Amino acid sequence: MNLDVWKAQLRKGAAELAVLALLESRESYGLAILRVLIDQRGLAISEGTIYPLLNRLRREGKIDSRWVEDEGASHPRKYYFLTDEGRWLLAAMKTVWGDLSSNLNALIAGENHER
Amino acid sequence: MNGKRKVIESYLRRLRLALGTLPVEERQEICRELESHLDERAGESDTALQSCLAELGEPETYARAFHDDYELSVALASGSTARLFAQSLRLAGRSIWAAAGFLFFLSLFAISGGLMAVAMIKPFFPQQVGLWLPTSGGFIFGFVDTTSIAGVQEIMGWWFIPVALVSGFVLWILASRLLEKFVASLRKPRDDG
Incomplete structure (x- = not known):
């Protein structure tokens, strides 16, 4: 299997989880979300993909938004926050991710061990 | 700053x-949000705006991500088979997965439509429509040339009509449900690696 294809598929799901997780503790706006997530090189989040992603999550009812006039900002910023549905979904996604990654990590570690 | 302003505008x-095809309100929201983003980036440094615009790509390409998602969500919300089918056709040019799905559903709907069509012409051509099991093996089904069924007895009689109608209809329903799932699976964030 082509490694790039596999990586792209992995990233898509992870990007959504990352955004939802980031919004769990507090609401945030596009550029601030981007600044945190752009350093996570494993995720496919860039300046070109962040707003389409946020837009899709909002359309799917997982997040909602409001315009806020921050002090010192030249323009109002669009802040996103989790909806009840998004919060519920995030909890479920965390469980799935936790199980999957711990099982996989154990498996990978075990294989290395035998060699 | 004036030059940057021009570039942003x-x-x-x-x-x-x-x-263009998105509802006015949504279009305004997207542009207003990006304007806020671009202004903030422009204020960071001289090169920030340039690198930001390079990341975004051409506006026409950038718009496609919003456009695709909008079209898909409208089709999914409508539940209309025709709209969903149109979406799978539109996306067929973009990915092999969508193209394969489009061909698969095209054949399912063709078979289903064909079943219902032959059921309806049976009353007009009772001798040429039906199911035959030739002794040479296999079967002949549908609207056929009489020379190919010479000497073989049709086995369904008038039952052909309800059986073909119902199976065609059931296949149609199943294909529509499946198509909805398929189109939903196409709704993925764009990945620019």
């Missing part, structure tokens, strides 16, 4: 045009 103007 020109980008937004092209984006607004490219988002």
Whole structure:
């Protein structure tokens, strides 16, 4: 299997989880979300993909938004926050991710061990 | 700053045009949000705006991500088979997965439509429509040339009509449900690696 294809598929799901997780503790706006997530090189989040992603999550009812006039900002910023549905979904996604990654990590570690 | 302002405004103007098919309100939201983003980036440093615009790509390309998702969500919300089918056709040019799905559903709907069509012409051509099991093996089904069924007895009689109608209909329903799932699976965030 082509490694790039596999990586792209992995990233898509992870990007959504990352955004939802980031919004769990507090609401945030596009550029601030981007600044945190752009350093996570494993995720496919860039300046070109962040707003389409946020837009899709909002359309799917997982997040909602409001315009806020921050002090010192030249323009109002669009802040996103989790909806009840998004919060519920995030909890479920965390469980799935936790199980999957711990099982996989154990498996990978075990294989290395035998060699 | 004036030069940057011009660059931003020109980008937004092209984006607004490219988002043409979206509802006005949504178009405005997207542009207003990006304007806020671009202004903030422009204030960071001289090169920040340039690298940001390079990341975004051409406004027409950038608009496509919003456009695709909008079209898909409208089709999914409508639940209309025709709309969903149109979406799978539109996306067939973009990915092999969508193209394969389109062909698969095209054949399912063709078979289903064919079943219902032959059921309806049976009353007009009772001798040429039916199911035959030739002794040479296999079967002949549907609207056929009489020379190919010479000497073989049709086995369904008038039952052909309800059986073909119902199976065609059931296949249609199943294909529509499956198509909805398939189109939903196409709704993925764009990945630019």
